[in-house]
Amino acid sequence: MLKTMREGGAYFIKGVMVVVVLTFLGTIFVVWGMKSTPGEMMRRGVIATVGDVEITQEEYQQALRRQIDMYKQLFGDRLDEKMLESLNVKRAVADRLIRRQIVLRYAAQRGLEVGTEEVVDSIRQIPAFAGKEGFTRQRYLDVLKANRLTPAWFETQVRLDLTERKVEDLVRESVKVSETELREAFRQARRKLTVEVVQLPAGEDGKKLADQITVARAKEVPLAAAAKDAGASVKTIGPFSMAVPPQDIPDPQPFLQAASILKVGETSPLVAGAKASYLLRLVSQEDPSPEEFEKERATFQLQFLGMKREMVLADWLREVGKTVAVRLEMEGL
Numbered sequence: 001m002l003k004t005m006r007e008g009g010a011y012f013i014k015g016v017m018v019v020v021v022l023t024f025l026g027t028i029f030v031v032w033g034m035k036s037t038p039g040e041m042m043r044r045g046v047i048a049t050v051g052d053v054e055i056t057q058e059e060y061q062q063a064l065r066r067q068i069d070m071y072k073q074l075f076g077d078r079l080d081e082k083m084l085e086s087l088n089v090k091r092a093v094a095d096r097l098i099r100r101q102i103v104l105r106y107a108a109q110r111g112l113e114v115g116t117e118e119v120v121d122s123i124r125q126i127p128a129f130a131g132k133e134g135f136t137r138q139r140y141l142d143v144l145k146a147n148r149l150t151p152a153w154f155e156t157q158v159r160l161d162l163t164e165r166k167v168e169d170l171v172r173e174s175v176k177v178s179e180t181e182l183r184e185a186f187r188q189a190r191r192k193l194t195v196e197v198v199q200l201p202a203g204e205d206g207k208k209l210a211d212q213i214t215v216a217r218a219k220e221v222p223l224a225a226a227a228k229d230a231g232a233s234v235k236t237i238g239p240f241s242m243a244v245p246p247q248d249i250p251d252p253q254p255f256l257q258a259a260s261i262l263k264v265g266e267t268s269p270l271v272a273g274a275k276a277s278y279l280l281r282l283v284s285q286e287d288p289s290p291e292e293f294e295k296e297r298a299t300f301q302l303q304f305l306g307m308k309r310e311m312v313l314a315d316w317l318r319e320v321g322k323t324v325a326v327r328l329e330m331e332g333l
Contacts (some may be wrong), residue, residue, distance in 0.1 A: 041329040048328045049096060049234035050101035055094075084184060094328060102321050103164045110171075114162040122158055171316050172309040177301065184239045185304050190288040190296075193259055194238030197249075198227045198279040200270075206277035210270040213279060217267055223281050239286060 018151045041047065048055040067089055071079050107113075123129065129140040144154055177185075198213065200206035209230045214228035237246045242260060245252035251273025258271040262282035271278040 041327065042331060046329070048098055048326065050098055050326050051105060051249050051324045053101050053105070055097050055101065060094060060097060063097060064090065067093050090099070097328060098328070099317060100160075100164055102317065102324060102326075103167050104160060105324060106320055107163050107167045112163065112167060114166060119155055119159050119164055122162060123155070132151060168313060171313050175309045175312045177305050177308060182297075182301055182304060186293050186296070186300055187287050188260065189242050189300070190292060192239035192241055192286040193286070194240075194283045195259055196223055196234050196237065196260075196281040196283055197237050198223065198232050198234050200232060200277040200279070202273065202276055206272070207270060210279055214269075223267060223279070227279075236283065238283070249278075251278075254278075255280070 041049065042057070044054075045057045046054045047057050054304045068079075069083065071084070071087070071089070075083065077280045123140070124135040128143055129135050131139050135280045139149065144151060209232060212230045213223070213232070216229060219224065221229075227234045235253050236250075240246050242256055245256050254271050254273045255278060258268045258278070258280050259282065262268055262280060264282050264284060266282055268278070268280040271280065
């Protein structure tokens, strides 16, 4: 909420307060090990419980409306029910509310608190409350009133936001990257790969052809010959890096994942994509030079550290989530 208000004060003043939902592209959810209890919670107007804390249907609907409003700002007329379904927005909102309660519970158990001065300082930095002379209490009250919010409610939300951020920042800041790890990550990301690719149909048809080719490969038949016998063809692609996937591959993500773990001369098992299936053989790889590493070190280190911190945070949330009973009423979403 604070980030949204700081970066989009005008939007907030219009009367829409966005709840920022931190999810990875592709909608990756933390699995809490939750149990669904159809009907029982919904009769009480509750969509989820985290320990003894209830997340109400009203709270969920408010968060859902705010998230949809944010997507409307991002996508405009392109946003429709089909896009919302593909974004899995309903589950994302529920997951975000559950995640927040888990983090707040952890903070409470360890006595991690946010002081009044921190709350005041954060509010004073929000552009929506600043006039020509900076923050004024009257403008603060006017903006809240225009959005039908009370100072007490808003300040409580700010305190909770800051508490959640404090806990998550403690986890993130504990993550470090060694020199060896950084160099290996750079090598993996920047090395140039050349592969032989057999592109097959998606689904069962592709699987049958892949099985036929794999049997032939086990008899040391070259990939091109095995593919030809199965009615397919091999093409050579590369060199390319993990950062820039080949343009003529319909499903670049599974393709890159498979290519990244192959050794030179090794053939992958069937790589199943939504639009096609593949068999890959790594022909060659060329590592980046020491000069390339030194040139890109600073930028790459920031990017890699940020990515590693988010991955560690996601793992930490999963582990903490296992320590509390989480129940979600799926029928309420």
